[in-house]
Amino acid sequence: MNDRAVQDFVIRALADASFRRSSEWIDLQLADASAVERFSRFLARHFYYERLVHFFKYSRALAHMTKISPVSVLKTAAFNALIPSIVLGGRESAAQVADLARSYLRQGDVAAFPYQEDLLSYQREMMVLEAGPRVEGNETGSKGDPLVPGDYITLDFEFDIPAVLPRVLRSPEDIPDALRVPTRVIMSRSPRGRVTVLRATPLVEKLLSKLDGSLDLTEVAKQLDLPETEVGDLVAGLVEAGAARFGRGS
């Protein structure tokens, strides 16, 4: 086996708990099993510490009011119980850890502010959507190709969450009010793993509904009865955000 392949086996064993238990890995006898297991646990805790710090940053900022910090969940028995199933960077593992963090944070002072549940959902979905492999190069089609949906979800909130988030970070000592206004957002992930949040305006939603792989940009603009340049700018933004892409066609 060449040395790059050996390195890849070691990386996979550290990242993927079920592979670590497989005969495919065990039979290779490449490293002391106990040391690999210890380092894997260390990596898992570090990996999700960084994710929780980033994606649950609003809950971190408000921890002095809620009396609970998201990263503390990593020291719980519940997180330890997840480790034997974790695949670092996998979407399923991200969902398990994010759900654990959300449940954990609900134990805090949930009456502290009325949009706590919306905030927890927002943070949870960001963390889950970001997970997954990254594509280094530019694997998009071209303008003449039909438009297809990218990696995105639509979320509905009871409060205007996008408007309150910057204020939470700016002055967390005073929990800012949020307007109780039904708010829909599009949360998307680019192939390189960057997550973007857009307000779901009627035009954006209508445009996304046209992305069924049968229409190119010109045809979408015709159907929306809008200038192609205007639709082109909107599509360019959605493609960069990962919510849409130009399919390569058959």
Add this chain to the structure above:
Amino acid sequence: MSNPSLMVGAFYNPHLGAELLSEGIPQIDHLAMADPPRKDDPYWQKIKDRYTLLLHDYLGQLSEPLSEPSIERARHLAELYESPWVAEHFQCLHTEDGRYNLNYVFPPLYTQGFLDRFVANAKDLAAHLDQPLVMENIPGFFEVRHEQMPEPQWLTRFFAATGLGFLLDLPHVWIEAHYRKSPPEEWLREFPLDHVFELHVAGLDTDEDLRGPWISPSEPPDEMLEFMELAISLCPNAKAVTFDSFSPGLEASVLFRTIERIRQRL
């Protein structure tokens, strides 16, 4: 041997931006940038104006050639920071197909094959930069049973083949010595110290998962600073010492006390 001409610095931790811009703090010659500046960082412009900045971001893993966008990003950041040199790591943390990524520095196998890869790709990156490139050593926690040369020998051959600078991370050497059950001073002397350009020091704590010491956002113990003094005496070409702590848990008091303690030793 003390060396008061060495630059003494730390990493830029954005949550400490206000403290780093306040008056009356210990002299900090440089800040290493592990991440690009955030758009919502209110302190960034003043930090840039006040400090020499060093590019110390994840540019890529040099077990594979860096892509054009990655090289372009490296050039852009080096120019943005006006960084006097650029640092990367001897790391191989994701599989070749990108499917698995440890998201944490992890060493390559110290084989001739990996040496050839790193030499070629580091030279290529260096050729695209307008600044010197320095490379940082990474600690291994366990041995991989595959034919390898000792890490210091691999590094010596790398620096001989490339002429690049060595960013000597002292806690990484210390930790390896611990897990190898070697005295750290002996293990240190194996490394190609004449190529050292910059040194890192950091705090250590016992990690519960590892059941042993690992790097932590705490003050370096006196033993680590004594180790730093020894290393500096063996590194004739060193230009800078950096307190290597980049964590939301790092406190300003820890950063400032560490800078003062480093200076006292120089």
